[in-house]
Amino acid sequence: MFSWNMTYPAAKKFDGMIMWWASLNGPQAVPGDYKVVLKVGDVEQTQDFKILKDPRSEVSLADIQKQFDFIKGVGDKLTETHETIIDIRKVRDQLNNYKKLIGDDEDKKEIGELADEINKKMEKVEKALYQTKNRSGQDPLNFPVRLNNKLGHLNSLIQRGDYPPTEGMIQVREELTKRINEQLSEFEAIKNTDLPKFNQLVKEKAVDAIVLKKKDDAM
Numbered sequence: 677m678f679s680w681n682m683t684y685p686a687a688k689k690f691d692g693m694i695m696w697w698a699s700l701n702g703p704q705a706v707p708g709d710y711k712v713v714l715k716v717g718d719v720e721q722t723q724d725f726k727i728l729k730d731p732r733s734e735v736s737l738a739d740i741q742k743q744f745d746f747i748k749g750v751g752d753k754l755t756e757t758h759e760t761i762i763d764i765r766k767v768r769d770q771l772n773n774y775k776k777l778i779g780d781d782e783d784k785k786e787i788g789e790l791a792d793e794i795n796k797k798m799e800k801v802e803k804a805l806y807q808t809k810n811r812s813g814q815d816p817l818n819f820p821v822r823l824n825n826k827l828g829h830l831n832s833l834i835q836r837g838d839y840p841p842t843e844g845m846i847q848v849r850e851e852l853t854k855r856i857n858e859q860l861s862e863f864e865a866i867k868n869t870d871l872p873k874f875n876q877l878v879k880e881k882a883v884d885a886i887v888l889k890k891k892d893d894a895m
Contacts, residue, residue, distance in 0.1 A: 682727060687754035687831075690762050693806070696816030698828025699835060700754060703747035706740050733838050742840035746849070750831045753853055757805055757824045760863055764798045767871070771795055777883055784881045787874070794870045797862070804859045823859070827852045 684702035707729040714721045729737065771791040778784040802808060809819045816825070830848055834841055841849075 684748070684751075687751040687828075688758050690758050690765075693758070694810035694813060694815060695825045695828050696821055697832060698821075698825050699832035700751070700828060701747075701831070701835060702751050703744045703835075704838075706744050707737060730838065735838055735840070739840040740838060743834060743838060746834055746841040746845070747831060750827055750834075750849060753856060754824060754827055754831070756860065757827070757856055760860055761802055761806055761824075764802050764863065768795055768798060771874070774878065774883065784883060787877055787881055787883065790870075790874050790877060794866060794874060797866055797870065801859045801862050801866075805856065823852060823856050827856070 682705040684705065686702050687700040689700055705727050707727045710725055710727060712723050712725060714723075729740070733740075771794060775788045775791050778787055803822070805822055806824050807816065807819050807822045810816060821829070827849070830845060830852070834845060
């Protein structure tokens, strides 16, 4: 038997992410009966075990479950938010690579213009979700926190004890989730409309996948 100290995975993060007083930690497992399975090749072993409630805690199992569900929901939304930011940056890198490929080719300038337009839309989404000016741990003191930081801060507050979320916490989570979802929907629209349009334009303009500079250009 084990004491209640088993924690679920943290929310996903991205390279260089800096936030202020925010947590990505996952919830602790709710006390109860569990099963662990160890499989090596064709050999499988199963062992039942129990997670015990902290005897010092005054809250009920129902309240602990409420806290678990709250933290799990916050973590899932943070993961979705950060995956969107990762996707935005991947798309931006690819768009910028195409801009480099076409260079000053007048016949293909429409591609660069569309890439700039899409980048501008994505930049708006990314800046709403994350404070892109953060470069060090001190920067959050100088630049306002964004939606992911606010949700992460809520996650840090709920994990300071084993109590269920307050009505105020629930309302804040719902409001932040709503605002995050609006930005995620904006990116979905970009993926479903703008990117297919860009890909079609690249095909029509027959952009070369590999371009080597001419010797005269390299001089």
